[in-house]
Amino acid sequence: MLPNLKVENLSCVRSEKAIFENLNFDVFPGQNIEIIGSNGSGKTTLLRAILGLIRPENGTIRWLDDDNNFNEYRTYDCFYQGHQLGIKNLLTVFENLNLTHNAKGLKKEKIYKCLERVGLSNINDLASSLSVGQRKRISIARWLLKDFKIYFIDEPFSALDDEATNLIERLIIELNTEGCSFVMTGHRPSQVNASRIEI
Amino acid sequence: MLPNLKVENLSCVRSEKAIFENLNFDVFPGQNIEIIGSNGSGKTTLLRAILGLIRPENGTIRWLDDDNNFNEYRTYDCFYQGHQLGIKNLLTVFENLNLTHNAKGLKKEKIYKCLERVGLSNINDLASSLSVGQRKRISIARWLLKDFKIYFIDEPFSALDDEATNLIERLIIELNTEGCSFVMTGHRPSQVNASRIEI
Amino acid sequence: MGSPPLFYNWSSKIIPWLGITTLVLLSLGIYWGLFVSPIDYKQGDVYRILYIHVPSAILGESIFIFMAICGFINVIWRAKISGMMLKAAAPIGMSFTLLVLVTGSVWGKPTWGTWWVWDARLTSTLILFFIYAALIGLHSTIEDKTKADRAVSILSIVGVAIIPVIKKSVDWWQTLHQPSTFTITSSPSMSPEMYLPLLICLLGFYMFFAFSLTLNLRNEVLDRERSKAWVKQNFNS
Amino acid sequence: MSNSIFGWLTIILRRDLLIAFRRSATYITPLIFFLIVVTFFPLALGPQESLLSSLAPGVIWIATLLASLLAVESIFSEDFRDGTLDNFFISLEPSFVLVFAKVLIHWLITGLPIMAASIIAAIVLYLPFDSFLPILLSLILGTSFMSLLGALGAALSLGKSAILSAIIVLPFSIPTLLMGTSVITSSINSQDYFGFLMIMGAMLAIGIPLLCLLTVEALLLNYD
Amino acid sequence: MSNSIFGWLTIILRRDLLIAFRRSATYITPLIFFLIVVTFFPLALGPQESLLSSLAPGVIWIATLLASLLAVESIFSEDFRDGTLDNFFISLEPSFVLVFAKVLIHWLITGLPIMAASIIAAIVLYLPFDSFLPILLSLILGTSFMSLLGALGAALSLGKSAILSAIIVLPFSIPTLLMGTSVITSSINSQDYFGFLMIMGAMLAIGIPLLCLLTVEALLLNYD
Ligand code: HEM
Ligand SMILES: Nc1ncnc2c1ncn2[C@@H]1O[C@H](COP(=O)(O)OP(=O)(O)OP(=O)(O)O)[C@@H](O)[C@H]1O
């Protein structure tokens, strides 16, 4: 089986300081990668470099296209969830899902279903009145909007209670069986079935 | 022994929704309270209500003064660390410590020592280039600036690696022996020696 | 009166009375002013716009004073109902101020020859209008209504400084605008045939304010107490 | 593809306009602001009709400039701060669309209300009725150009103060100020103002692609 | 106690001034804006010396008010967003001190540069040398009052747009505009301008306690 994403020899430098060097890994469909590292080790930087938000110093990032060739540019949508979740205080929970660019052309019912899956019931409340964890759930509901090939999630488990942690773990398993992969970060290995990379 | 802080019958209401009701607890010198609750259960609200940033619906918060009486107003400094850490991107790590109001009148050496304790070495970097965890360490360094009686820390352990987690645990024990108390929140019980309150 | 359900019930009783007095006073005053009272020897019939212009001007100012008092009470004692009153009064006051500006301009065209001059009284009235706009704009940006009330209360306390300026503008600066005739200390210089209908109109305008304020306030109370039991009871049965 | 670009555009527009309408102040404040600034001039400079009407074109343009400057900073700052922008760059190709949508929204929220207010300003500053059309025409072109420039300024000063974007935008908005003023002045003096409008149009025509592209680049700067 | 208040004040001042100097735009932009508004008048009216100098007082004051507006929104917004303000309210008694320090900083960053620029403006607009002192005196009083008003506006519109704080502040700044202009005009006509200065001073004297207290109230609003 071919990997969806090949990362080769990746190095990043920020303000003249090498953050990580010569990283190599492949992301296979349905399999997960967990990047483990302490504070400031460059996990966030790595995710953003893969997605093209930061220019790496060295190395290549190659994506599989429909003809089984590896390209430098992406041919499909990926999902990225960073430290900041992109939630608008002046929109309701429902609108925060419905008016995301990924929700283009989706039916209302689909959106309701996504929100139900993550256990958000107060869908007509403004997001400004939500707690930190409830906001994170909105972001998790967004995972389900479309069939993304790869999810890049920065610290999925931080600031969550056990219920939400379980929810995520179940969702990841489910999405894995559909052939999606997760590239996640964390400070210590999680329960999720994944190959781990220490940086 | 008398408690430093007595919380009695505390209830909070936000946008007409009762967040928590009839909470009672005392904070004794050198002892810790950990408030455990899931996302949106009102942990942050509770801390802010105790500190007077939010007006509670009901109940009293009373502080011990020098003559062993309980007052409604605080007679000593407390330390509060919320979800937002109050770190200025345009100041260096050192200045972020030195120019806090709590650092009034402190010697430079003292500041250096605090930073050393939390393992921050790049003290002349601008804070804008720090990772999330490194920022949290600056905030931890601030704990050591003065002798605070009670520390109110919102989710001390989230977004931290094992090294930092250990550091905090050690610091808490050390400060406890000096008679300081911690009121902390979290999603699950931590390793810290504390009486737990579920909300 | 402090408790919302009490206010609601009490206001249902007085609303009809307020409505009726308003109607009687306004129709009497306007009829008298527009059709019965004598024609002005200088201006002809245009002057009759006075019966709208002057009462609305006085109302625009009085309502702001009323709001500032509400605001003061709200800031000091945190009486919720005074905050709601302030909120309910603001659009009414703004409308009256707009009415002064419009009637004044319409009156100015034939008598002064332009729609607008930059004279002290006109300008200070315009500033009052802007302050109303700022208050209403500020209220609309704050989601939590109680907070919005307090914010607007604070601003209204500062804003009330404009009222003496409007009042005194005709005395302090050389203006094109008429000086005051309505004063408490001396008798009016107008003829009683003109003065009396004006007084009745003014009373009518005040009653209209009381009437519309009560209506607005009822809506406001219902809106804020939407989830309370008494509202649900009232509207389900 | 173009269908999908259109879909994105509508989603961004719907979202941002909804947010703008939730706080009605967003579109009312530029209008009131504009009017207050206009009233400053007669108050400070005296009420002579001839003086005011000769200054009026400049007054209208200074007020316009300032109103659109003050609203500039918010174009991208919120999306950047809360991470929405990251996701746009990851999913949205070409990023051009995003910038264009944002400029459009800024114009709808500030430019349009200002145009309405400018007519009131023209009346109270004693401008003749004939000049209303040129005022509106010059404002359409000028405010759109200001929104474009504003987007670039906002992108360059992302996460910094409102005032930094102002300093970036200010020098470049002077040509617009001069042209806009000239249009109105010429029309008052019954001269031909078409040439100035043409220049403003040309600036806009070059500006849309060029400034949008530069803005994309400027936004990307915040990423490495 | 008073010693400790003084210590806090210096720490807040040092911190905020350092941040302001790191991004030099904070103090340069109001200055540039001021100069642009001033240069606009000779451009629009032509260079007749008598006309310009008769308008100059108004021009200087309009430019001052608009420039000091530009920086208003940032007075509290950053401290609020990043949690610094929470800590001030928890540790700092009386909170009055904080507001006072913030007003002082805003004045140092905008009022002071504007006063420097006003002398340039006075020269360019052919004002006589005798009027420089009254210009500076009226500006000291007026810009401080604007900073106070600005703090209230910023506190009331915390987390909202810059332009909202502008429209809150502007109507209340009109008395300052009128008084300030009168001071300069009187001094040019060799009349006594002391009365106007007294009024401005009185406004400031009432304003410092009243507006600071109201600002504290307004800030606290954001907490419950
Ligand atoms: C837009 C233009 C105008 C504005 C904003 C305006 C505003 C006002 C205001 C604020 C008052 C306040 C009265 C008070 O509180 O005592 C007033 C009164 C009055 N106005 Fe006007 N006015 C305007 C135009 C005119 C014109 C054109 C006339 C007639 C030539 C006029 C005649 C009067 C008279 C007779 C009073 C009553 C004065 C008194 O008896 O106290 N106004 N106006
Ligand atoms: N904008 C920047 N400019 C310069 N250096 C930066 C910048 N952002 C981050 N860095 C540096 O890059 C390193 C890695 O940062 P990064 O945010 O990737 O860490 P992280 O592994 O995500 O940490 P955390 O677990 O705390 O989130 C840090 O040492 C930081 O100092």
Ligand SMILES: Nc1ncnc2c1ncn2[C@@H]1O[C@H](COP(=O)(O)OP(=O)(O)OP(=O)(O)O)[C@@H](O)[C@H]1O
């Ligand atoms: N400004 C507000 N207005 C109205 N309701 C609010 C506001 N802030 C929070 N809430 C509500 O209060 C409840 C508690 O929020 P709080 O932030 O205290 O939760 P928390 O326990 O800290 O959660 P987390 O672990 O996710 O940080 C939530 O249900 C939230 O919806």
Ligand SMILES: [Mg+2]
């Ligand atoms: Mg990170």
Ligand SMILES: [Mg+2]
């Ligand atoms: Mg919380």
